[in-house]
Amino acid sequence: MTAPDAVSVPGLRISRRLAAIPLPRGRSQPGESRFLPYLLILPSFAFYALFVIIPIVATFGLALFQWDGLTAPIWVGLDNFSQVIADPNTLGAFQVSVVFTLFTCILPVVIALILVGAITRTRIRGLSFFRLVFFLPYTLALAVVAIAWRWLYALDGSINGIIGFIFGAGATRPFLGDFFWALPALGIVGVWVTFGFVLVLLLSGAQHIPKDLYDQARVDGAGPIREFFAVTLPGLRYELRVALTMTLIFSLRMFDLPLMTTQGGPGYATTTPSLMMYRDVFVNGQVGIGAAIAVMLTVVIFVGVAAVNRAFGQE
Amino acid sequence: MVSRREQVLSYSILLAFTVFSLFPFISTTLVAFNQPNATVSGLAIPSPWSLGSFFAAWNDPDAGIGRSLFNSMILATVVVVASVFLSILAGYAFGTMKFRGSRFLFYFFLIGLVVPYEATIIPLYFEFRGLKLVDTYWSMILPDIGGSVAFGTFWMTSFFRSFPRELIDSAKTDGATRMQTLWRVIVPTAGAAIFALATILFIWTWNNLLLAIVMIANPQLQMAPAALNYFVGRQFGINYQVTCAAAILVAIPVMVVYYVLQRRYGADVLAGSLKG
Numbered sequence: 005m006t007a008p009d010a011v012s013v014p015g016l017r018i019s020r021r022l023a024a025i026p027l028p029r030g031r032s033q034p035g036e037s038r039f040l041p042y043l044l045i046l047p048s049f050a051f052y053a054l055f056v057i058i059p060i061v062a063t064f065g066l067a068l069f070q071w072d073g074l075t076a077p078i079w080v081g082l083d084n085f086s087q088v089i090a091d092p093n094t095l096g097a098f099q100v101s102v103v104f105t106l107f108t109c110i111l112p113v114v115i116a117l118i119l120v121g122a123i124t125r126t127r128i129r130g131l132s133f134f135r136l137v138f139f140l141p142y143t144l145a146l147a148v149v150a151i152a153w154r155w156l157y158a159l160d161g162s163i164n165g166i167i168g169f170i171f172g173a174g175a176t177r178p179f180l181g182d183f184f185w186a187l188p189a190l191g192i193v194g195v196w197v198t199f200g201f202v203l204v205l206l207l208s209g210a211q212h213i214p215k216d217l218y219d220q221a222r223v224d225g226a227g228p229i230r231e232f233f234a235v236t237l238p239g240l241r242y243e244l245r246v247a248l249t250m251t252l253i254f255s256l257r258m259f260d261l262p263l264m265t266t267q268g269g270p271g272y273a274t275t276t277p278s279l280m281m282y283r284d285v286f287v288n289g290q291v292g293i294g295a296a297i298a299v300m301l302t303v304v305i306f307v308g309v310a311a312v313n314r315a316f317g318q319e
Numbered sequence: 320m321v322s323r324r325e326q327v328l329s330y331s332i333l334l335a336f337t338v339f340s341l342f343p344f345i346s347t348t349l350v351a352f353n354q355p356n357a358t359v360s361g362l363a364i365p366s367p368w369s370l371g372s373f374f375a376a377w378n379d380p381d382a383g384i385g386r387s388l389f390n391s392m393i394l395a396t397v398v399v400v401a402s403v404f405l406s407i408l409a410g411y412a413f414g415t416m417k418f419r420g421s422r423f424l425f426y427f428f429l430i431g432l433v434v435p436y437e438a439t440i441i442p443l444y445f446e447f448r449g450l451k452l453v454d455t456y457w458s459m460i461l462p463d464i465g466g467s468v469a470f471g472t473f474w475m476t477s478f479f480r481s482f483p484r485e486l487i488d489s490a491k492t493d494g495a496t497r498m499q500t501l502w503r504v505i506v507p508t509a510g511a512a513i514f515a516l517a518t519i520l521f522i523w524t525w526n527n528l529l530l531a532i533v534m535i536a537n538p539q540l541q542m543a544p545a546a547l548n549y550f551v552g553r554q555f556g557i558n559y560q561v562t563c564a565a566a567i568l569v570a571i572p573v574m575v576v577y578y579v580l581q582r583r584y585g586a587d588v589l590a591g592s593l594k595g
Binding site: 168295 | 326330339350405418440529
């Protein structure tokens, strides 16, 4: 968030000073007490505490027990964690997450930055049309996205149809069943989902960059590249922070897409930590193991978000 | 001056990404208009065009797409209305009032922006199972509101902080209580921010698959994305035209909501209002 006191709207500063002059107080109504802010926050806080905060703490607790969800839990301390860390599939799942992060977080931001750099120099007609089209995939349920791309990637599907037309039938392959291709194929789906969202966000930020900064850069003889690094990029810091934070969480949590396209396969090629957690808890009855994975995933997300906000935070 | 070459380049890039964005929509729509028993391949341009796959998807008794759309609509409506209302109240407090602990409490809410459902779903499931709330709307509504108010409070706080202070003060001078100021002065001008928040929460709630497949096992109460998962899980999964038709039926409500709101407020409201 930008600090609200830092706004420099003309007139506002004066009105601030006026506001400091004690005004005749409005009638004090019952309930108009100094407890009002707490009363206003209370309902949200109750939902938030009951269904977010307490469950997180409980997840940390469950990770310390061996439990099948039915019989009495057995205290095992940190055993679940050492078991999870020793399992090569866990490491594999987090590696899958890294690949997803490259595709659905880093790549869309880079693409969107290039597009914004190009667009801010030109007057684009129909920009609102492009924005609508690019943002559309982000509004779809990932379950819908998964079904659409299962068809696109199918051996008889439309992408293989095009590949077969250009390169001959020998070049076609069942992308989602292929040990090498399954993960990058899902990564491209991730790009498709998030890049429009990132672009719309960055474009709206670019509109708020003062035009005279560009004029000044041009007077100083800056070319398109220098202009981008000197004006556009610094001007988009806040939007970059939001975009990277949201797509990073999205990438690390990836669950629906592999579940509904590849079931995490072939082998463990597209199994994410979320998918592992879900299987352990709700299919295999290993609640403690699943909780340990959930804890690790949460820690990774918090560290990642903190890193992004440190890198793009306010000075 | 920007050269003509640069302009052509910009449009070419935009056009290329338009194709990338739209191709999956077009291809999925094309295959869905094939007859349900046709063999489809390649671009699968329907011959003849047929609504048969949509009927097959809609009428499949086990998947229950229609019922699941109804369930999702109830869920999303309740969650969005409740969360927006609660977020306005909390945002009003954080955005316009000074009180002890406000900074701490606000940062405490911010944690919720980062918490994934993965971190909360395990105890939520077992707690709700213990309370016999699994397989009810409540098992979706309550956690979804909990997950929404953190973001909503953050969003509305940003809005209230940017609201002109002098309007609030003059309402006070006129003798309005703080609650009257909220509902009669501020909220009527907050349409764009509130509807943008409602849209985002609607999309998130509607699309939440993890919660839906964990909490709901009763087919009568199945949510729309979970119904799709059920479709894929059966041998129907390889009938691409029927699964794609089902996916389109589930996607339409969200796309309509998004389209209407962006017509009214502009697409960048969704993203742009994030600016605090």
